Amino acid sequence: MYANATAVYRLGDYVYWSRTYSWGAIHKAVELRREGVPGEEVAEATGIPRSVVWTIWRRLGLSGTAGRGRRARERETGRDHGALAAEAVRLYCEERVSTVEAGRLLGVSDEFVRRAVLAANRRMRTRGEANRLRARQQGTRAETRRAR
Structure with missing residues (x-):
C-alpha cells in the first residue's frame, strides 16, 4: 500500500x-x-x-462554457462575445497589442484573447487568407528580410 x-x-x-x-x-x-x-x-x-x-x-471536461453554451453566458454578462472576440483579434493583429493588454482594454481575460486569435487563425487558414496573422507573428523576420 x-x-x-x-x-x-x-x-x-x-x-x-x-x-x-x-x-x-x-x-x-x-x-x-x-x-x-x-x-x-x-x-x-x-x-x-x-x-x-x-x-x-x-x-473532467468542465472548462470553457461548462456545457452551458456561449449564448447563455452572453445573456448572463450582457455582452456580445463574438464582437469582443473580433475586437480582440483586431487589437492583437493590427494594433500589435499583447494578449494581456488587449484583455485589459476589453475587460476580458488574456486567455479569452488568446483563444479568439487562435480561432481566427484557424478560420483564416481554411479560407487561405492567413496573411494578417502571419504578418503579426513573423513581423520581425519579414522586416529584416525587407531591410536586406
Whole structure:
C-alpha cells in the first residue's frame, strides 16, 4: 500500500486522479464549478491551488462554457462575445497589442484573447487568407528580410 493513497474521481467518460488532494476536495471543486463559482473562490474554499482547480476542470471536461453554451453566458454578462472576440483579434493583429493588454482594454481575460486569435487563425487558414496573422507573428523576420 502506498503511503499516500490515490484519489480517483470519475465524471462520465472523464477521470481525474490525484495523490495530493482528496476525493472530497475534488468533488467540492466540481460541485462549485456547476454552481458557476469562479476558480479563485473555489481555490479558497477547497484549499486546492487555482491552477490545479482549472486543471481538474479541464481534465473532467468542465472548462470553457461548462456545457452551458456561449449564448447563455452572453445573456448572463450582457455582452456580445463574438464582437469582443473580433475586437480582440483586431487589437492583437493590427494594433500589435499583447494578449494581456488587449484583455485589459476589453475587460476580458488574456486567455479569452488568446483563444479568439487562435480561432481566427484557424478560420483564416481554411479560407487561405492567413496573411494578417502571419504578418503579426513573423513581423520581425519579414522586416529584416525587407531591410536586406
